[in-house]
Amino acid sequence: MFALVDCNNFFVSCERVFNPKLREVPVVVLTNNDGCIIARSNEAKSLGIKMAEPLFKCREFLAANNVRIFSPNFLLYGDMSHRVMNELQKHSKNVEVYSIDEAFLDLNNQVIRDYGVWGKNLVDGVYKNIGIPVTVGIAKTRTLAKIATEIAKHDSSMNGVLDLTSCSQPVLDNFLKKVENGDIWGIGRRYAAKLKNLGIFNAYDLKKADIGWIRKNFTVMGQRIVMELNGIPCRKIDDVRNAKKAIASTRSFGKYVTTKKEIAQAVSLYVARAAEKLRKQDSRAIAITLYIRTNPHKSDESYYSNSRTAQLPYPSSYTPDFVDLALKLLDEIYLPGKKYKKAGVFLTGIVPADLVQQKLFHKYSDDRIKVNDNLMKCLDKINNSFGKRTLRLASEGFDRKWYMKQNALSPRYTSDWDEILVVTN
């Protein structure tokens, strides 16, 4: 059995933990340079505010509707994410962090009598201990678990939990009929449209489709999706891209790694891979989270897991920007004498490359951005032709001395002593 835990409106929820006045009102979080909207509360969604809407287009509408606006506080979001992921380990030994606010839990080596109760305990536990509301979907496969989470998210009567493990086929099929192609894990806009053209309109249609025909038209990936919809687990996390919210690049090490140098090499590689994925989908990202850990399955007490997030002042898809940050983060969290088993990077705050306003408060001039983009294009072309992966680029260094537009940044409640919550007593 698998579960998918998804934080509800994560960035907004993080802000709400430290500012209860934000509850039940429309709230949006912007990209850096306050360019466009990357997160919305349910109330904001109800107002019709769209994802990735540029601020200049809807500023008046937001003001007229008393929508609270925040600049992105990735140090806060990264820290809260780390807490949530740690908390999940109390409910399952196999937590697979998928993005900054999502994780799959592999429940196959656990004895759980009632998955609904288990899910409720998880939701209640995360909310009590951290203040973040989450939704859990539980099913025989990761694909079905993700569908369960999506359904539960839009149905408040489910109280954040949907257990499909002991669901009868007719009931399950009814759920699947309401799930659009594009909401299935791993099916993007293009495939969703292609499926629709071929007469498959929802997850139920896809479940019933002929596997051989699917394999022919949608490769083995498509076949695996169908199998998973039919309750046969066969997909791994690494197979699927979650292009919208975050790009992850993580790997377990084949053998233990102990030196910082070795981890730095691996991290540089993961960053390069992630940035490549970013460029491939014509996006840029604002923040990078690095996490490293030792083996959680060993019973010895030296288990160590840590993560840290850094934020760029502008959205970027330029590998050196992220490599620099990642290595700085590694300096902060690396502890000597530990046997590291896994490392990973997440790029978050993803925006379309063309929606970004890069003018005034940018490290690079327009010309320089063009040069950087062309450099990356060239790099990607070379990598594609020769099949090699770039390990490390000479970096330009990172200068933070210039001003960045962040009009509505909330305090870094969990990472700066000068910015902790002040209670007027």
Next chain:
Amino acid sequence: MKASVLDGIICSMKKQIVEFYPPLYSSSVSAGFPSPAEDYIDKKLDLNELVVKRPNSTFFVRVAGNSMIKAGIHDGDILCVDRSIEARSDDIVLAILDGEFTVKRLKISKSKISLVPENPDYKIITVNEGNSFEVWGVVTWSLKEFTSGR
């Protein structure tokens, strides 16, 4: 070393002399001989280890105001708050009352919940049906600086 431990060592030494057993080295102090391996050379006093028992659910807040002076909490103090602790009557809690944060002593009786200040200039707040109320976390430690950042 504590007196009881020393006594233990002396007693067992006496025992061994009287009974002619060869001295035994053991890693457990209770057996009489402390092991050199117990001197954790690397270990330093770590405030995090002392104060933050559950990092996931622990947060720090700063107090502005003096409604809890008699509990030793003054304007400018930093409080360590743990969300995972089940709040009990008499705990000092960080609570949210009608959308505002406040630090008060929680009093729970059969009939009501009250937020009690520790300063005669402030009133006791009784939580009514009409209020929205939530315990955000329990205050576990406070940090007070005496040198004003000097």
